[in-house]
Amino acid sequence: MNHQIYQDWLFEDAQDLSPLQAQSLQQHLEACEQCRSLSNAWHELETTLERDEMLLPAPGFTLRWQKRLEDSQRRIYRQQVVRSLSLIIAGLALLAGLMLAGLWPWLRSPSLLFYTWVYRVFSIYTFADALRNLASPLMNFSTRAVPLAAMVFGFGFLCELAVLWVVSFRLLTNPRRITL
Ligand SMILES: [Zn+2]
Structure with a gap:
């Protein structure tokens, strides 16, 4: 018996088969144990895949993700600002220290x-x-x-x-x- 043609039909979409092909496949599945078990396994897999597809991201996931990205970018920006400001303040403090050191004999x-x-x-x-x-x-x-x-x-x-x-x-x- 030639199983190949039926196995090809098995993996095709049911709507793509002509009524004659569908009927022929059905008859073969009833008669052939090997193709029936393959068909069952395939349907099981399809069901599993469909169930996984239903595990879609919760509504608003993209928005939340975007918000988290923006938050993180804002945090990075804030860190950069704080770092720059501390650098400037440190520089000013150093400058003030140098000036104070220079003027120390006078201030004393x-x-x-x-x-x-x-x-x-x-x-x-x-x-x-x-x-x-x-x-x-x-x-x-x-x-x-x-x-x-x-x-x-x-x-x-x-x-x-x-x-x-x-x-x-x-x-x-x-x-x-x-x-x-
Ligand atoms: Zn078969």
Whole structure:
């Protein structure tokens, strides 16, 4: 007996078989033990597969999965932000520490710092005063509208500001002091 044709039909979809083929297969299965057991095994397998297909992901699974992914991405982002911020804060702390170390001799003796500043301001004032004296004969001619005192005071003030700025900058950035 030729079983092959019936076994091929067994694995085909029932709807793909013609009524004649289906009938022929049915008759063969009733007569043939071997093909019947194969058919039973196949149907059992099919039932199992169908039952497994019903174990579909619960509704909203994709949404939950997506949410979990987003949560994890947000967590990673937050970690990166925290890490960057800590790095910046650590850098600032280090910078502050270096500046403090550089300024330590001055901070240890505030009076020295104070007198240094007084001396600098005084010398700047003296310099500005000398400059003012030098410039005043020239100014006397050219300015009648603006009071001379205001102009001289403004110029001296500007000079003092500029020199103060230079001195502060040097004091804070002098590498010799930072490497103390
Ligand atoms: Zn058979």
